[in-house]
Amino acid sequence: MTARIGVVTFPGTLDDQDSLRAVRLAGAEPVSLWHRDKDLKQVDAVVLAGGFSYGDYLRAGAISRFSPVMETIIDQARAGLPVLGICNGFQILTESHLLPGAMLRNNHLHFICRDQRLRVENADTAWTGDYEQGQEISVPLKNIDGRYVADARVLDELEAEGRVAFRYATSGAAADGYGNPNGSLRDIAGITNAEGNVVGLMPHPEHAVEPLIGTGRTDGLAFFTSVIKRLVTA
Ligand SMILES: NC(=O)CC[C@H](N)C(=O)O
Numbered sequence: 001m002t003a004r005i006g007v008v009t010f011p012g013t014l015d016d017q018d019s020l021r022a023v024r025l026a027g028a029e030p031v032s033l034w035h036r037d038k039d040l041k042q043v044d045a046v047v048l049a050g051g052f053s054y055g056d057y058l059r060a061g062a063i064s065r066f067s068p069v070m071e072t073i074i075d076q077a078r079a080g081l082p083v084l085g086i087c088n089g090f091q092i093l094t095e096s097h098l099l100p101g102a103m104l105r106n107n108h109l110h111f112i113c114r115d116q117r118l119r120v121e122n123a124d125t126a127w128t129g130d131y132e133q134g135q136e137i138s139v140p141l142k143n144i145d146g147r148y149v150a151d152a153r154v155l156d157e158l159e160a161e162g163r164v165a166f167r168y169a170t171s172g173a174a175a176d177g178y179g180n181p182n183g184s185l186r187d188i189a190g191i192t193n194a195e196g197n198v199v200g201l202m203p204h205p206e207h208a209v210e211p212l213i214g215t216g217r218t219d220g221l222a223f224f225t226s227v228i229k230r231l232v233t234a
Contacts, residue, residue: 003029015086117172118139118168120133137217137219141202
């Protein structure tokens with residue numbers, strides 16, 4: 001049976017079309033979800049796509065968190081539904097308290113847009129099973145509120161439980177996409193919840209799924225193939 005993967009559109013979402021396309025290229029059925037609908041149309045997994053939902057007013061993700069669609073997603077995520085938050089989606093997940101910590105303005109106070117090197121730290125989540133632990137990937141990064149913070153106790157807990165899913169890779173030159181781009185604590189680019197079904201990250205895997213586009217790398221596609229495999233074997 002083909003997995004159905006929903007992609008939520010809020011007013012101000014930018015990356016829903018690319019996310020739907022990534023879902024299709026990975027082999028699942030893409031399903032559009034609308035922020036005002038509580039109904040998730042019986043999807044097997046959900047992607048919260050990037051952008052500026054509700055104009056990032058108040059704080060990025062702070063208003064989206066209270067949308068009707070999030071009411072259902074928060075309930076179902078707690079019951080095991082795989083949810084991936086990309087960039088603004090990650091911001092919505094922290095605002096929803098499905099993931100700990102918060103995203104602050106980049107330490108240099110600028111919007112940044114570049115290809116970013118990441119290290120996969122946890123290849124055991126619903127969204128990362130097709131990567132190797134320690135694998136380095138490159139995907140686009142584009143945000144202004146990308147600086148991940150949490151208090152030391154939360155950071156230690158994330159590290160101890162293997163819940164740092166991605167770190168900014170710092171072992172090369174900035175011109176090659178290496179380095180911490182925004183001052184995120186402990187170079188954290190993405191995290192998972194304890195159960196591994198909810199994952200959020202600031203860089204954009206959905207923009208790196210086709211060899212003809214961008215740098216020609218398809219490093220992001222494995223997010224989507226990973227969850228499809230997880231759904232089949234679940
Ligand atoms: N591409 C994105 O989702 C980035 C938007 C995000 N609201 C920001 O921090 O700028």
